[in-house]
Amino acid sequence: MTNATKKVRLEVDQLQKIYQTNATEFEAVRSLTFNLHDGEFACLVGPSGSGKTTLLKCIAGLMRATAGRVVLDGQSVNGPAKGMAVVFQEYGRSLFPWMTVEANVNLPLKSAGVPKAERSRRVAEALESVGLEAAGAKYPWQLSGGMQQRVAIARAVASRPSVLLMDEPFAAVDAQTRADLEDLVRRIWKEHNMTILFVTHDIDESVYLAERVLVLSSSPTVIQNDITIDLPQVRDQLVTRSDARFGELRAEVYERVQFAKTNVTGQSEPARLEEASA
Numbered sequence: 001m002t003n004a005t006k007k008v009r010l011e012v013d014q015l016q017k018i019y020q021t022n023a024t025e026f027e028a029v030r031s032l033t034f035n036l037h038d039g040e041f042a043c044l045v046g047p048s049g050s051g052k053t054t055l056l057k058c059i060a061g062l063m064r065a066t067a068g069r070v071v072l073d074g075q076s077v078n079g080p081a082k083g084m085a086v087v088f089q090e091y092g093r094s095l096f097p098w099m100t101v102e103a104n105v106n107l108p109l110k111s112a113g114v115p116k117a118e119r120s121r122r123v124a125e126a127l128e129s130v131g132l133e134a135a136g137a138k139y140p141w142q143l144s145g146g147m148q149q150r151v152a153i154a155r156a157v158a159s160r161p162s163v164l165l166m167d168e169p170f171a172a173v174d175a176q177t178r179a180d181l182e183d184l185v186r187r188i189w190k191e192h193n194m195t196i197l198f199v200t201h202d203i204d205e206s207v208y209l210a211e212r213v214l215v216l217s218s219s220p221t222v223i224q225n226d227i228t229i230d231l232p233q234v235r236d237q238l239v240t241r242s243d244a245r246f247g248e249l250r251a252e253v254y255e256r257v258q259f260a261k262t263n264v265t266g267q268s269e270p271a272r273l274e275e276a277s278a
């Protein structure tokens, strides 16, 4: 099924965010527009300070946008929405240390009023899908960083979001754990037929994970490029990363991020990049 025939899950329409500090204003995001279709996996990349976290918080309903709108499954988002879950980088701060792993995963379901039997089933399923079925009775501080992030992913998955937002979730773990978590997220994405928007600094990670990479400009931020990742669906850390096409896509995303670092919003791109995308 092509995107033209798939349902639009998430609409970000003319989103603007102006930060106001005392008498000064700073426009972080400007008239930013894009859609995510059902089942898409998109990565957001851009220079440091380009507004990735600001954008994700506005989409998640955790921060009020100055103008524009976010629509999830046809409903305007005006605060944390039921159909969206967020996984942050700082797993240490997103899990409650005094609660067991099971209780952490259970909490949002309880708050949402899911009946007890259904909650138990979903918690068990979510922990199994991240390979932590034996760790339910442990406390977060008894687990490694990678395991804690898997708990955070299980908690997000258990709420069955139609859109999962991830803000640099693997930035604080070692390279081997990161590779394992990347594969875990792709597997969960397929198994649960989720739509994922994943923020990362890591260009290789964006190409490895996504079907689409959105490159942000510098502030005030717009979507500078929307790049289709036409790699085979089945990804493998060794095979995919040594594929010649992977190298070409990585170079393309890299060049566009480099360009974004110096780009004033609205300028056209240099000829070399225009040719590369033709």
Ligand SMILES: Nc1ncnc2c1ncn2[C@@H]1O[C@H](COP(=O)(O)OP(=O)(O)OP(=O)(O)O)[C@@H](O)[C@H]1O
Binding pocket: 019, 020, 021, 026, 028, 046, 047, 048, 049, 050, 051, 052, 053, 054, 055, 201, 219
């Ligand atoms: N509370 C705030 N008040 C004023 N300006 C802010 C505030 N939060 C962020 N900014 C500014 O908005 C811009 C975007 O910040 P944001 O953290 O969203 O960028 P980012 O792309 O996520 O950064 P990084 O890649 O370094 O994590 C930056 O210039 C930042 O200084």
